[in-house]
Amino acid sequence: MDTKAVFAALYSVCEENAAFFSGGVKSSQGDAARRLVDVMNVIQEHARCLEPVICGFAAVFHHYDFDPHIPANGYRSLVKVVRCCLLHIIQKGRYIAANRRSIFFRVAHNAAEMEAYSNALCQLRALLYLAQRMLHDNSHGDLFFQDESGLSESFVREYSTMHKGCFYGRCLGFQFTPAIRPCLQTLAIGLVAFGENYKRHQSGIGVAASSFFTSGKYAIDPELRGTEFERLTQNLDVHFWKTFWNITETEVLSSLASMTSTHVKVNRALSVPPVAFDLPLTGNHRGSVTIAPPSAHIGTAPVLMRLISYDLREGQVLKSWLDLLCRRWGGAISLSLGLKTKRLPSSPCLLIHFHGGGFVAQTSRSHEPYLKSWSQDLDVPILSVDYSLAPEAPFPRALEECFYAYCWALRNHHLLGWTGEKVCLAGDSAGGNLCVTTSMRAAAYGVRMPDGIVAAYPATLLTAYASPSRLLTLMDPLLPLSVLSRCLSAYAGTQPQTETQVEKVSTLSLVKRDTALLLRDFRQGASNWIHSFLDSNRASAPSSTAAETTPAATESVRKSISEASISSPHADPPVPPEVSSRKLSVKSQTCQDLGSYNICASHKSQRLSENSHEDVAVFSKNPETPTSIDISAVAIAAPAKGDGAELESSREFPLGFQPLRTEQLTEMRVERSPVVKDPFCSPLLAPDSLLRGLPPVHIVACALDPMLDDSVMFAKRLRSINQPVTLCVVDDLPHGFLSLSQESERCLPRPTRPRSHANTASWSARIGQRPPHTGTLVL
Numbered sequence: 001m002d003t004k005a006v007f008a009a010l011y012s013v014c015e016e017n018a019a020f021f022s023g024g025v026k027s028s029q030g031d032a033a034r035r036l037v038d039v040m041n042v043i044q045e046h047a048r049c050l051e052p053v054i055c056g057f058a059a060v061f062h063h064y065d066f067d068p069h070i071p072a073n074g075y076r077s078l079v080k081v082v083r084c085c086l087l088h089i090i091q092k093g094r095y096i097a098a099n100r101r102s103i104f105f106r107v108a109h110n111a112a113e114m115e116a117y118s119n120a121l122c123q124l125r126a127l128l129y130l131a132q133r134m135l136h137d138n139s140h141g142d143l144f145f146q147d148e149s150g151l152s153e154s155f156v157r158e159y160s161t162m163h164k165g166c167f168y169g170r171c172l173g174f175q176f177t178p179a180i181r182p183c184l185q186t187l188a189i190g191l192v193a194f195g196e197n198y199k200r201h202q203s204g205i206g207v208a209a210s211s212f213f214t215s216g217k218y219a220i221d222p223e224l225r226g227t228e229f230e231r232l233t234q235n236l237d238v239h240f241w242k243t244f245w246n247i248t249e250t251e252v253l254s255s256l257a258s259m260t261s262t263h264v265k266v267n268r269a270l271s272v273p274p275v276a277f278d279l280p281l282t283g284n285h286r287g288s289v290t291i292a293p294p295s296a297h298i299g300t301a302p303v304l305m306r307l308i309s310y311d312l313r314e315g316q317v318l319k320s321w322l323d324l325l326c327r328r329w330g331g332a333i334s335l336s337l338g339l340k341t342k343r344l345p346s347s348p349c350l351l352i353h354f355h356g357g358g359f360v361a362q363t364s365r366s367h368e369p370y371l372k373s374w375s376q377d378l379d380v381p382i383l384s385v386d387y388s389l390a391p392e393a394p395f396p397r398a399l400e401e402c403f404y405a406y407c408w409a410l411r412n413h414h415l416l417g418w419t420g421e422k423v424c425l426a427g428d429s430a431g432g433n434l435c436v437t438t439s440m441r442a443a444a445y446g447v448r449m450p451d452g453i454v455a456a457y458p459a460t461l462l463t464a465y466a467s468p469s470r471l472l473t474l475m476d477p478l479l480p481l482s483v484l485s486r487c488l489s490a491y492a493g494t495q496p497q498t499e500t501q502v503e504k505v506s507t508l509s510l511v512k513r514d515t516a517l518l519l520r521d522f523r524q525g526a527s528n529w530i531h532s533f534l535d536s537n538r539a540s541a542p543s544s545t546a547a548e549t550t551p552a553a554t555e556s557v558r559k560s561i562s563e564a565s566i567s568s569p570h571a572d573p574p575v576p577p578e579v580s581s582r583k584l585s586v587k588s589q590t591c592q593d594l595g596s597y598n599i600c601a602s603h604k605s606q607r608l609s610e611n612s613h614e615d616v617a618v619f620s621k622n623p624e625t626p627t628s629i630d631i632s633a634v635a636i637a638a639p640a641k642g643d644g645a646e647l648e649s650s651r652e653f654p655l656g657f658q659p660l661r662t663e664q665l666t667e668m669r670v671e672r673s674p675v676v677k678d679p680f681c682s683p684l685l686a687p688d689s690l691l692r693g694l695p696p697v698h699i700v701a702c703a704l705d706p707m708l709d710d711s712v713m714f715a716k717r718l719r720s721i722n723q724p725v726t727l728c729v730v731d732d733l734p735h736g737f738l739s740l741s742q743e744s745e746r747c748l749p750r751p752t753r754p755r756s757h758a759n760t761a762s763w764s765a766r767i768g769q770r771p772p773h774t775g776t777l778v779l
Contacts, residue, residue: 003058006086007051013093014040020100021107032107036096039114043089046121049657053128054079060135064143066715072701072729074143074468074709078131081472081704082124084175089117116170116222119660120475123162126659127471129652130155134468141716143709144465152466154652159474159481160668163660164233167475169226175475175704177732183740184477189218192225194244195232227664229477234666238360238391238486238495245361254365261369262376266309266316266417272408274300279407281446289445291407294400297393297493303401303408304386306364310376311344313417350418351375352409352450353384354402354438356429356736358487360390367428370738374426381417383409387434394493395681402434403441410448424452428738429707430491432458436683436694436714443693456700457707457735460684460714462488462676469708479706479735482668492675684714688721696724705735 001009018040021033061075062068092113099105138145145151173184193214218225232240247253274293281287293300309316351374355367364371364384375382385405387398406425413420425435432455442449464485473481489495653659679686697718701711711727718725730737 001087003051003054003083006083006090007047009090010047010086010093011044013090013097014044017093017096017100020097029107032111035111036107036114039111039118040093043114043118043121046118046125047086049654050082050121050125050128053132054082057128057131057135064141064712066712066719066727070727070729072703072708072727073712074471075131075135077469077703077708078124078128078471081175081475082121082128085117085121085124085171088171088174089114089121092117112223113170116166117174119163119166120171120174123164123166123474123659125657126158126162126653127474129654129657130158130471131468133652134466143469143713144461144467146465152464155466155471156464156481156485156668158652158659160234160666161661162474163230163662164474164480165223165226165230165662165664166660167226168229168477169222172222172226172477173734175732176734180733180737180740184734188225188229188477189215191244192218192228192232194247195228195236195240198236198240198243230662230664233480233482234662234664238490241358241483241486242361242389245357248366249363254368257369262310262372264308264310264372264375265312266307266381267368267372268307268316270305270307271302272305272405273302277408277411279411279445279447282448283446289447291404291445291447294388294397294404296397296400298388298397301388303405304363305405306368306384306386307381307416308368308371308375308384309381309417310372310379312342313344313381314346315414316381316417317343344417346414346417346419347380348419348421349378349380350409350413350416350423351378351380351382352406352423352425353382354387354425354427354431354434355384356427356431356739357389358484359395359398359430359491360487367739383416390487391490391493391495394495395491395675395678398430398434398491399437399441399680402438406438406442406450407447422451424454425450426454426456427458428456429736430459432456432699433460433462433683436460436697437680439694440680440683440686440690443690449693449695452695453697454700455697455711456738457702457705458699458711458714459707460682460710462491462682463685464672464676467709469710470706472704472706476704476706476735481706482666484706485668488676489673492673492681494673494675684710684717691718691723692721694718694723697726699725699727701727701729702733702735702737703729703731704733707735 018037021037021040057075057079061073061079062071064073064075065071066073092110096105096110096114100107133151134145137151168188172188173181176184196214218228248257276290276292278288278290281289294303307316353364353367353371355362355364357366363386367384371382371384383405385402387401387405389398409416409418409423410420425438427433427435435453435455436458439450439453470481473479473484486495676682677685679690683691697715699711699715701708708729711729715725715727734740
């Protein structure tokens with residue numbers, strides 16, 4: 001369905017439903033019917049303003065693609081998300097039209113559904129206006145705004161005040177494939193339930209009981225879930241996210257994952273002693289270079305790795321190194337040997353893997369399921385590196401350990417069941433960044449380079465530069481901007497390393513409080529059930545009374561069942577008293593007009609003078625002439641002359657429009673540490689001399705990933721210096737889809753499945769050939 005047909009269908013279904021509910025309806029449904037009519041009119045207003053903007057983007061966004069055969073960039077992704085929202089509204093509107101005369105039709109429920117998508121459409125409209133300004137202010141062909149001040153600060157300021165709860169409630173994951181949404185909903189419910197009990201120091205029975213009731217209320221109340229999800233992402237520090245993401249490292253979950261994953265003969269955790277050794281130089285066979293053990297920040301320590309091999313190979317069970325290297329790690333080590341186990345010859349190929357996790361969380365254990373599948377499909381051993389994590393070990397510690405592990409594997413290939421012939425690096429997200437920077441470090445040292453790199457949705461630019469795909473952080477349930485910025489600050493070394501301490505409570509007090517909370521939750525749950533049971537008897541009451549009573553009762557119940565956990569001094573790090581009341585509000589905003597909360601930040605971050613050698617000028621080496629693009633269709637009108645600050649803010653949105661604002665205020669700052677501009681931290685900023693030494697690079701990106709522009713611009717950068725590079729973009733999957741491998745593979749056609757990426761890219765790269773171009777994004 002083309003753009004004009006989408007908008008025509010939207011106008012038709014909204015007008016039809018508005019006309020129906022404007023007529024005669026039951027008195028008991030009068031208020032809900034009026035809400036439904038109002039929201040249909042609001043949706044049409046948003047659509048009329050969005051239609052010319054989307055058509056304008058469609059005329060120019062192909063200029064920002066990596067390749068005509070691979071139509072992918074942040075502008076396309078934003079338009080795709082808006083289309084998804086419009087199609088959901090059309091589908092819901094048609095459902096209402098088909099069922100509105102049924103006695104089982106719930107007007108209030110459907111009004112709440114349409115209000116949620118109306119609020120989402122309003123916020124998407126604001127994002128498109130911000131993207132308009134990026135298109136106007138950026139250099140031609142560049143997806144990143146090349147300055148931390150100005151537009152980048154403006155985006156951070158808008159993000160911190162814009163309402164985001166509507167994207168985490170009824171509209172959660174609407175932009176992704178339907179097969180992945182139940183998984184995202186489970187993650188969201190688990191997150192808010194975990195956040196409510198975070199740092200409460202409850203007894204075991206209290207944790208179990210609270211988790212049961214907490215999960216239930218968030219499952220049946222999408223508005224409460226969205227509000228609480230927004231509160232957590234806005235306010236909690238990196239230690240909370242580190243703890244939550246490491247849940248998959250627990251013995252129970254890792255054991256369950258191990259039972260459902262591919263069975264392998266070798267799954268061994270290793271601890272390599274921090275000993276210096278020599279490697280030969282590639283340009284001078286008589287020369288060598290000393291590889292020193294990692295020492296940044298936390299001193300020398302063993303480097304942890306995991307060896308995974310589907311088949312047992314020669315050299316993988318030598319007693320001489322088994323006692324030296326193997327370590328017991330939570331029972332995850334396995335060596336399946338029968339009396340007649342056949343040992344295959346050493347593999348000619350090795351895959352070295354660096355896991356993702358935002359540089360702050362997870363180990364190879366969380367990534368075992370797909371690594372085992374890769375080992376079987378590729379028929380090679382895999383060495384996954386468990387590098388030290390931030391904020392305890394910030395940059396460059398992780399890079400040092402990954403480079404040391406790579407060099408150690410080159411020198412000790414016979415211990416890994418590998419002949420030493422071909423080696424490929426693979427990683428996702430933060431691991432993709434480490435694949436590239438490890439290869440750059442190998443080139444700088446002059447040692448052997450890997451034969452290929454497979455980087456899945458890599459982070460190639462860790463600065464706060466704004467880009468159209470990064471606008472998606474407003475709605476992404478896996479990668480909100482506030483969480484992303486905390487992870488990058490931790491990796492840059494500007495995040496505190498110690499977790500905020502909370503008051504300890506005696507065991508007796510814990511039991512008393514847990515019992516009180518349990519009884520209170522049970523009482524309120526029973527009260528809510530009784531109220532809902534008696535609603536049928538109130539149907540004959542005047543509509544005005546029902547309109548006044550029902551929402552108030554619902555709001556009272558919703559607030560009471562979560563008020564204690566949110567306002568508890570043990571729930572979160574302390575907040576300033578003057579903003580705590582607004583930050584801890586649990587009022588449902590999805591079904592309300594938030595336009596009155598027009599809150600703007602009152603101050604800007606202090607500017608830091610820095611020497612940015614070879615900064616973002618490297619983004620476009622050979623830009624086309626600006627006259628080759630006509631952006632008049634999407635340009636924002638020039639503001640009237642006046643005060644500078646007013647000029648800046650007047651360009652954000654058209655006159656008369658403001659996005660919905662949030663009560664969950666937070667203070668966000670633009671990360672200005674010079675560390676993030678280091679080429680070994682942000683490889684997109686690396687000079688040509690470093691990038692020219694890279695092996696063939698195959699990048700797998702997601703069309704709806706906030707980090708999409710990182711992949712597109714890095715691929716453009718490599719192509720501009722004639723480096724072999726390919727880019728494959730998969731549709732409808734979120735950032736981190738490799739960790740959701742079972743769900744994500746069912747959503748992809750076989751030629752574009754993650755295993756095929758690793759197979760095609762890795763082994764075509766290892767023989768020095770360019771893999772064929774691939775791309776799947778369709779608008």
